[in-house]
Amino acid sequence: MADNKNTVLSARGLSVQYAAENPTLTDINLDIAAGEIVGLTGSSGSGKSTLAYALLGLTRRGAQVTGGKIDFDGHDLLALSDEELERVRGRDIALIVQNPRSALHPMYQVGRQISRVYQAHKDSGRTEAQQRAIEMLRLVGINDPERRSDAFVHELSGGMAQRVLIALALSTNPKLLIADEPTSGLDVTVQAQFLDTMWETSRETGTAMVLVTQEPGILANYCDRVIELDAGHVAKDVSASAFISASTKRSTQSPSAVERERQNHEPLLRVEGLRKTFPLRGTKKVVQAVDDVSLSLFAGESVGLVGESGSGKSTVGRCLLKLLEADAGKITFDGQDLAAIGGHTLRKLRQRIQIVQQDPYDSFDPRWSIEKSLLDPLVIHKIASPAEARGVIEESLSRVSVEFSVLSRRPRDLSAGVLQRIAIARALLMKPDFLVLDEPTSMLAPQDRHVILDVLKRLRTELGLSYLLISHDLTSVASACDRVVVMYLGQVVEVGPTVDIFEKPIHPYTKALIGAHLEENPETRRVERLDRVDLEGEIPSPIDLPVGCYLATRCAHATDACHKERQSLSPFSSHHDVRCMRVGQFELDEAS
Amino acid sequence: MIWRFTLRRLAVGLVQLSVLIVAVFFLIRLLPADPVARFVGMNASPEAYALAEQSLGLDLPVTRQFEAFLFGEGNDGGGLFRGELGTSWVTGSSVNQEIRQYLPVTLELITLSFLIAVGLGVPIGVLGAVNPGGAADKGTLVYGLFAGSQPEFSWGIIFIFVFFVVLGIAPGPLGRLSPLTDPPDFVTGAITIDALLAGRVDIFLEALWYLSLPILTLSFVLSGPIIKMVRENVAQTMNADFMFYGQAAGLPRGVLARDALRAAFAPALTLIGILFGFMIGGAVLIESIFSISGLGQYAIRSILAFDYPAIQGVVLTISALTLLIYLAIDVCQALLDPRVSV
Ligand SMILES: Nc1ncnc2c1ncn2[C@@H]1O[C@H](COP(=O)(O)OP(=O)(O)OP(=O)(O)O)[C@@H](O)[C@H]1O
Ligand code: SF4
Ligand SMILES: [Mg+2]
Numbered sequence: 001m002a003d004n005k006n007t008v009l010s011a012r013g014l015s016v017q018y019a020a021e022n023p024t025l026t027d028i029n030l031d032i033a034a035g036e037i038v039g040l041t042g043s044s045g046s047g048k049s050t051l052a053y054a055l056l057g058l059t060r061r062g063a064q065v066t067g068g069k070i071d072f073d074g075h076d077l078l079a080l081s082d083e084e085l086e087r088v089r090g091r092d093i094a095l096i097v098q099n100p101r102s103a104l105h106p107m108y109q110v111g112r113q114i115s116r117v118y119q120a121h122k123d124s125g126r127t128e129a130q131q132r133a134i135e136m137l138r139l140v141g142i143n144d145p146e147r148r149s150d151a152f153v154h155e156l157s158g159g160m161a162q163r164v165l166i167a168l169a170l171s172t173n174p175k176l177l178i179a180d181e182p183t184s185g186l187d188v189t190v191q192a193q194f195l196d197t198m199w200e201t202s203r204e205t206g207t208a209m210v211l212v213t214q215e216p217g218i219l220a221n222y223c224d225r226v227i228e229l230d231a232g233h234v235a236k237d238v239s240a241s242a243f244i245s246a247s248t249k250r251s252t253q254s255p256s257a258v259e260r261e262r263q264n265h266e267p268l269l270r271v272e273g274l275r276k277t278f279p280l281r282g283t284k285k286v287v288q289a290v291d292d293v294s295l296s297l298f299a300g301e302s303v304g305l306v307g308e309s310g311s312g313k314s315t316v317g318r319c320l321l322k323l324l325e326a327d328a329g330k331i332t333f334d335g336q337d338l339a340a341i342g343g344h345t346l347r348k349l350r351q352r353i354q355i356v357q358q359d360p361y362d363s364f365d366p367r368w369s370i371e372k373s374l375l376d377p378l379v380i381h382k383i384a385s386p387a388e389a390r391g392v393i394e395e396s397l398s399r400v401s402v403e404f405s406v407l408s409r410r411p412r413d414l415s416a417g418v419l420q421r422i423a424i425a426r427a428l429l430m431k432p433d434f435l436v437l438d439e440p441t442s443m444l445a446p447q448d449r450h451v452i453l454d455v456l457k458r459l460r461t462e463l464g465l466s467y468l469l470i471s472h473d474l475t476s477v478a479s480a481c482d483r484v485v486v487m488y489l490g491q492v493v494e495v496g497p498t499v500d501i502f503e504k505p506i507h508p509y510t511k512a513l514i515g516a517h518l519e520e521n522p523e524t525r526r527v528e529r530l531d532r533v534d535l536e537g538e539i540p541s542p543i544d545l546p547v548g549c550y551l552a553t554r555c556a557h558a559t560d561a562c563h564k565e566r567q568s569l570s571p572f573s574s575h576h577d578v579r580c581m582r583v584g585q586f587e588l589d590e591a592s
Numbered sequence: 593m594i595w596r597f598t599l600r601r602l603a604v605g606l607v608q609l610s611v612l613i614v615a616v617f618f619l620i621r622l623l624p625a626d627p628v629a630r631f632v633g634m635n636a637s638p639e640a641y642a643l644a645e646q647s648l649g650l651d652l653p654v655t656r657q658f659e660a661f662l663f664g665e666g667n668d669g670g671g672l673f674r675g676e677l678g679t680s681w682v683t684g685s686s687v688n689q690e691i692r693q694y695l696p697v698t699l700e701l702i703t704l705s706f707l708i709a710v711g712l713g714v715p716i717g718v719l720g721a722v723n724p725g726g727a728a729d730k731g732t733l734v735y736g737l738f739a740g741s742q743p744e745f746s747w748g749i750i751f752i753f754v755f756f757v758v759l760g761i762a763p764g765p766l767g768r769l770s771p772l773t774d775p776p777d778f779v780t781g782a783i784t785i786d787a788l789l790a791g792r793v794d795i796f797l798e799a800l801w802y803l804s805l806p807i808l809t810l811s812f813v814l815s816g817p818i819i820k821m822v823r824e825n826v827a828q829t830m831n832a833d834f835m836f837y838g839q840a841a842g843l844p845r846g847v848l849a850r851d852a853l854r855a856a857f858a859p860a861l862t863l864i865g866i867l868f869g870f871m872i873g874g875a876v877l878i879e880s881i882f883s884i885s886g887l888g889q890y891a892i893r894s895i896l897a898f899d900y901p902a903i904q905g906v907v908l909t910i911s912a913l914t915l916l917i918y919l920a921i922d923v924c925q926a927l928l929d930p931r932v933s934v
Contacts, residue, residue, distance in 0.1 A: 053840070061831065086843075087842060089839070089840055089841065090840070090842030094840075094841070097837060103834055104837070105834045106931055107854055107855060107929055116843070116847070117842070120841075120847070154930075168841065169841075
């Protein structure tokens, strides 16, 4: 607990209830000290957001504070009148919410929305408030703030809108900032830069922060203390390092026995020069979803495909299953050219390659029981007779550690984590050699993620299953893959063994991506690392791509040649390829 | 920007109008109707019939008739391109002048009804949204059950029965003024405005009194959808994330209320504008019930008399009017809401 004289806010016996339901929050006690960053975590539905809002004396429609008090600045917030609360909110306690684009009014310019909050609290004139808005926008890293302050929210990207919100919240120099999952939906590199800004501001101005998040990586890297909620109670209130070491620490994958395999054999899957564009409706332009992707995967090997959203990862996965027809390039699976086969051969091959999708609720028919959903593919593909079917299904389920009692349930009765494991079990029914997993963990809570990854690793050892794990979550890939393929704007920019990619990334993009990775380890906090590589500006649109290196507009090492010459993927060392002409010359930049 | 948008929309509107007027011109001439017979009577001699046909210009081939419609005949200075809609076959006077006379009557009726419906409907709708389940909401519910149960035609008759026949507190359906009162000089054609222009407050009040039942009927029926729309839009906005966030940012309540109305206003505006368009049609029945000789009555008379020039004139007027209203809404919307791309 914090020292009393430094305490900014303390809640005692706080309870909140939604009409006629069980209490959502019961008897919450917490203290927040000046300048402290407190992580607020807990599974979905545990009451994190409700608590975050209640700390402002605010409830969503239909909810009510039923008891307790919140001491802030010598007053009990819950006893203040509406007018008095109006003065505290936004001036002394500020809020950042999860969905910045809908939190801003669609019909006012964003600069105006910042300045009017400032005006409401600081008795300032309009011109002064406008200047403050521009100053704040610059502070949170928005380029050209004079122009951007005239933009409307629909003209901003999600990341930019999120920064507008933090500019708004911090413009009045609040004593306490409450941020409710401020980075969900942002890309990792944007997320890291955004959290850095918040962290630095808090350290500079002494603003205390409550950071609501489900990500252990964020807790480890940015928080001093962690409060965990469980069904509306405080389950834990400990230092960040105690919290993280209590939950399992993850290590990076060590090279497996696949190494030997690779020397002697042809790869199971080989992709060369894959290219896929989508026509843009109403124009002659195209979206370059996949520009140039080559990769190979050996039997029993697991490969991670990482990159930010829009980099074309899913499109690659769908081309591998021939769900999409590639524009160019060659895909060979077990010696067969995918383009050349069709009909019966293709159907046979499709059984050997299975896909697991992001949202498990989408991949099951909500009306059917799990048993029917699992039985149907067995019968249709004549894999097992009805008599044997039950045994096959049970074997599959036990491989993913799911109890047989789920068979009678319907998808909506099951949690996303369990349902995703059942989706993997269903894929296993086909006895596949190769599994494509497209963001299988991104909809799941962190605990469920670990279970899925453990299941995958076990399948690799027990069945020799190969898989391609498509994910933007570097923690998953680090723990479950032998090799990593890094994509940027439809191109592979670096391929190498997992250890090399995470510990010795070569390509400037990979460096930034790995640097943005928030390891679940309070000892190696990102904010304390000095050698961070950050990219400038925003990701270019996949419609108007740069001529030369796609990273040239954002790369600190770019030269004139980079802007002009298209880059190719070249060997850097054995098993490690990089797409950058200036590899090995970066030291020159640092020296000068 | 907004000017280019307006001009572009006007150009599109002109094309639509042209297509419509061509279609109407030829369609009515394809009908198996015989306007000449209607004109000269069933028992007219063949000579009289031929003479009449000639004088109406119906002896010419259709394409020639169309040419005359567009450019006038010979050098008479008429034709659509000079803004002339021709001469009514029934009255022999210019269709332009007749529309000039009847249109303001209808516009006066629906504008007044519309203002009252909006003036009552918007605050009631907002109240219902701010205080769901409150008095405004309950009243609206009861009223909604009533108002929706009958078309405006029935309501007109019910109101005449109750307020004129039974209670005797409203004037009978005898037009816009007592038959004994001399109407003010024709300036705009809207009798309330003309009375005021002539400095005759007594006539102004009398006109309002005579219009009270028609206006009551129209606004009674119209308020329902307006209240409902406003209520829904405002309720939706008040639940929006940006309202919650505004509260969290400590914005004063007055500012928040303005935020909500501003966001709710734009979508409501479109629907209200469409209602106004519909009302031009709805006024026809009301005019017949209350013997108000407006555009609706004129249209019916022209159709029954196969008065082609008058029919064409009415269609053109109503379409142009609707077009202008929709255009005005779109322009307002574009000015109000930055998300509407112009
Ligand atoms: N069917 C389609 N039609 C048009 N464009 C598409 C289609 N599918 C994908 N794209 C575009 O192709 C690009 C790459 O998409 P893809 O979904 O493969 O990327 P991703 O890296 O998996 O992104 P995320 O992590 O957000 O899922 C994006 O710009 C996307 O908008
Ligand atoms: S080629 Fe040039 S711009 Fe591209 S990553 Fe290498 S150094 Fe940067
Ligand atoms: Mg994807």
